[in-house]
Amino acid sequence: DSGVTQTPKHLITATGQRVTLRCSPRSGDLSVYWYQQSLDQGLQFLIQYYNGEERAKGNILERFSAQQFPDLHSELNLSSLELGDSALYFCASSVWGRGEDIQYFGAGTRLSVL
Amino acid sequence: TQLLEQSPQFLSIQEGENLTVYCNSSSVFSSLQWYRQEPGEGPVLLVTVVTGGEVKKLKRLTFQFGDARKDSSLHITAAQTGDTGLYLCAGTNFGNEKLTFGTGTRLTIIP
Numbered sequence: 687d688s689g690v691t692q693t694p695k696h697l698i699t700a701t702g703q704r705v706t707l708r709c710s711p712r713s714g715d716l717s718v719y720w721y722q723q724s725l726d727q728g729l730q731f732l733i734q735y736y737n738g739e740e741r742a743k744g745n746i747l748e749r750f751s752a753q754q755f756p757d758l759h760s761e762l763n764l765s766s767l768e769l770g771d772s773a774l775y776f777c778a779s780s781v782w783g784r785g786e787d788i789q790y791f792g793a794g795t796r797l798s799v800l
Numbered sequence: 801t802q803l804l805e806q807s808p809q810f811l812s813i814q815e816g817e818n819l820t821v822y823c824n825s826s827s828v829f830s831s832l833q834w835y836r837q838e839p840g841e842g843p844v845l846l847v848t849v850v851t852g853g854e855v856k857k858l859k860r861l862t863f864q865f866g867d868a869r870k871d872s873s874l875h876i877t878a879a880q881t882g883d884t885g886l887y888l889c890a891g892t893n894f895g896n897e898k899l900t901f902g903t904g905t906r907l908t909i910i911p
Contacts, residue, residue, distance in 0.1 A: 688842065719899075729843070729888060729901040742898045776842050785892035786831055786850070789899065791842025 689713065690792035692777050698798045704765040707795045709777030711758055715790070717741070717783025718760040720752055723794070724773040735760055736783040764797070772799045803827075804889055804902035812908040816878055821887055821905045823872045829891035832865055832872045833899070837886040879909045 689712035699705055711718050720732040722745075731744035735754035746752075749767075754760045764771060774794045780787035807822045823832070831850040835843035847856050849865035849872060856863045860883075862875040872889055889902040 688844070690842070721901075728903050729890075731898045731900070734898065744898055778842070785894075785898070786848070788845055788848075791844070793841055 688790040688792060690777060690779050690790050692775075692792035692795050694795060695793065696796045696798075698800065699767060700800055701767055701769060703767050703799075704763065705767065705797065707762040707764070707775050707777075707797075709760045709762070709779075709792060711760070711777075711779030712790055715779035715781050716758065717780045717787070718754055718758070719778040719780075719789060720746075720760070720762050721776040721778065721791075722773050723776060727773075729776070732762070734783060741783055767799045769799050772797055804891055804900055806887075806889060806902040806905045808905060809903065810906050810908075812910060813879060814910050815881055819876050819879060819907070821874045821876075821907070823874075823889035823902050825870050825891065827891075828869045828893075829900075830869070830894045831892050832869075833890045833892075834863055834872070834874055835888040835890060837888060838884075843886075843888055879907075881909045881911050883907060884909050 691710040693708045717736045719734045723729045732746040733752050734742040738754050749765050752762045776791050776794045778789040778791045780789045804825045833848045834846045837843040847863045852869045853867045854865045860877045864873045887905045890899040
């Protein structure tokens with residue numbers, strides 16, 4: 687158990703809908719990262735937050751947004767969903783959010799868009 | 801865009817055999833990490849290498865960072881069924897917090 691909690695584990699929805707994925711980081715970790723893992727694209731970095739502020743942005747679509755709350759949990763919002771958004775979404779956390787920090791990954795949320 | 805290509809993409813070998821997985825890039829990385837991911841789980845960090853030419857051993861696993869810091873390899877000796885999983889390399893760069901993941905190697909050890 688990494689200490690990173692993601693909910694829900696599975697999510698099935700329809701095209702055009704909006705969903706929210708939730709992540710609770712390890713106790714004491716200030717930084718949260720979101721990744722998307724699909725069969726054809728591998729594991730892609732989406733966005734990083736540190737202590738409530740956005741720190742780095744990757745290949746995140748404009749239809750996607752995220753935030754980190756004062757209690758350090760984070761949410762990833764996916765809207766106007768398309769079939770191609772079906773993937774595993776992982777959250778990871780680290781203490782300081784530096785490149786050399788160890789990132790601890792949650793078990794992921796499997797999103798299926800039908 | 802920095803890319804990390806892993807080879808082979810799939811590898812299936814008998815228990816007890818040795819194997820090597822490669823992670824290559826045309827870009828220089830300040831550090832390279834290796835992860836293993838099992839079905840239904842997130843990636844778990846195995847090792848971080850930071851110095852060009854560095855070799856790290858973790859029981860039967862040997863990790864090497866290339867002298868030019870553009871490539872890395874993972875060698876497993878006497879593979880066991882518990883080694884089955886998706887192996888991912890990931891690179892970071894100076895002053896950049898994001899991890900760039902490799903394309904992955906799916907390893908299956910046959911009993």
